Amino acid sequence: MKAFLFILLLAATPSWAAGSIVPKLDIGKGGQCVEDPQWMRKNHMHLLIRQRDETVRKGIRDGKYSLKNCIECHASLRDDSVIGRDDSFCQGCHRYEAVKIDCFECHSGKRKSAWAQSK
């Protein structure tokens, strides 16, 4: 449902295509994404939902579309997180699109190596 609304929003917002007022994001390490970035902006939620069901229900853990993979590359190099600041990778864009992220109520937004060090 949320994903559907998100797509609607995207469809109704030509600003992505025009490249006008888009949020400036701290994309972390960045580099080669698992799919084309423009495509990912539209479809990452489907990949994540698919991957999460595979992982939770069937124990398939090496899929490349996992949330942990996203965080590994895209957590900020400053605070090792995809949430928490206005330009954080996940939060920045979701705030811009006014779509609530439910993931981080339960999932850590931090890169695992950083989390382990802080412990």
Add this chain to the structure above:
Amino acid sequence: MQFKNRLFWSLIAAGGLVVLLGLFAAHLMEEHGHIITGMNNQIVWGLPHVFAIFMIVAASGVLNVASIGSVFGKAVYKARAPLSGLLSIALLAGGLTVLMLDLGRPDRVMVAATNYNPTSVFAWNVLLYSGLFGLVSVYLWTMMEQRMNPWSRPAGLAVFVWRFILTTGTGLIFAFLVARQAYGSALLPPMFIVISFAWGLAVFHVAQSAIYAWSGKEHAPDIVKRMGNLLGIFVMAALYFVAAYHLTNLYFAHQSGFERFILIDGGLYPRLFWWGYGLLGNLLPLVLIFHPSLGKTRSVVAASLLVILGGFALLYVFVIGGQAYPLSIFPGYAASSSFGDGQIAQYSPSLPEFLLGFGGLGIAFLITTASVRVLDFMPHDKPHIAD
């Protein structure tokens, strides 16, 4: 129904305030989590569930009035069928709202609607509740729309059957809990059905006389007396089932510890059971109804209020007392741990829980009050009824 305007709006305002407070409590619970309630990992269902179960059981029982009219053709009851249907919808809406807002993730009710586990009694109940809403609405329509009147008997029959299944489902929620001493008994579904008769009729009496009083109408005393007698019979039948439930438990050696706790040395729970349910919920109402010098309108209404109070006491003992007694995980051993093994669990309800529960009652009240004003739900008794 003609209320005085000012009275009507003050009732709506008061009910609205109670509902708003309930919603505020739900918001607090959503924001802070259930830590602000008295519930914990041992008492997982608390006061909101007492309110919700009362309302859901009464929602089914209040339909008894309609059933006696439609299915068994009694004119006095038939005149009251629309009000009975309305009260049922109102109570069900109130009860379900409380249940839903108490969820850990109320924002995910859509998940409950789209993922359905066919082995879960909870999931069956989702269907049963929405089915009741639908059937009762159709039933009300067949009664209030003259062209549909010929259909009101079959619709009434469908409602009659459906609410039996629904209360069976409510009883099964507990009856299927095989490991808990307090629950896991096949007696629970019929017990809930009979109890629903008493609570539903009590709620009906209270609502009916309140609406009569607010609209300045006089209620025919002989009708009240008749329906009061029926309430007395239902109360006794419910008492019989509650007694049978405890007596069978007393007979099983492995249950005697639990019964001792609930009936004798469990502190608040035996007190609520004997004074709340036994005295206030049974003895006093029966005296009020059947004593030769009583049984007038006022004492029937008082009896109904007491039956409702006794109902809450019984549910508190059943739901919370039933969880407070330690689960027998290692029969034959005395157990202790950091997680309450072998200990009586502690529970004290918090303010948000009360507010949420009363908020549910407020919703039922608002729906009823507003509906009787805009539509013709109140009975039209013909003079000199003989049946």
Add this chain to the structure above:
Amino acid sequence: MSNINVQRRQFLKTSVGLAAVAVAPGMLLFEAAHGQSAAVSSKVRWGMLIDTANCTDGCNDCVAACNKGNGLAGGLNSGGLSPTDSQWMRKVELKDMRGGRTLSLPMMCQHCEHPPCVDVCPTGASFKRADGIVLVDRHRCIGCRYCMMACPYKARSFVHEPLHDQNPDVPRGKGTVESCTMCVQRIDRGQQPACAEACPNKAILFGNLNDPESEIARRIRTVASVQVRADLGLNTAIRYQGL
């Protein structure tokens, strides 16, 4: 009449075609995402054999390891456990009411073959993985707590407060129910559950109950072990020796 029918057929064909075009990329992705890795299989059934003779009264190492590995506070932040704190694993001290024998053992989700929590869950959030591990899919859990009412072992906890700084491998959050996962994230990496690894006396033996050659299967064949509340017929994966 026939004209309408033809038109309708045409319309249906077009819509089916459009639907196929809409769905196809998703299906392709699904295939791509699948890759080489395989789902867990029902040929395996993970279980534990707990030897109560080797479980020391007062030792809490398994519980501490569980809390650390899964990111549970375990009462450390608030000075002692409160009744609202999650406990996936707990030590239970037992005293036989007839003979007076005392023993100590760890208690947690028993990973039943026929789990009551899975039966009662309205949304299917409680589920059993093919390899016998009983889990809560927190994406589906609505927090009704019916599973906690149904569990004969009191194995489950409800998260009563918002959580922060969870272990990236063990997501957990407010308003959902949780319990021992047998450290599924470790098992999937080929490691043992944290408690089994932490026990100083090796009282917790972890392994595949379905493999007749595994040590746990051999031990269960040769020594007397029991399931807790075996009378309920749930066929638990956790067995106790000396209970």
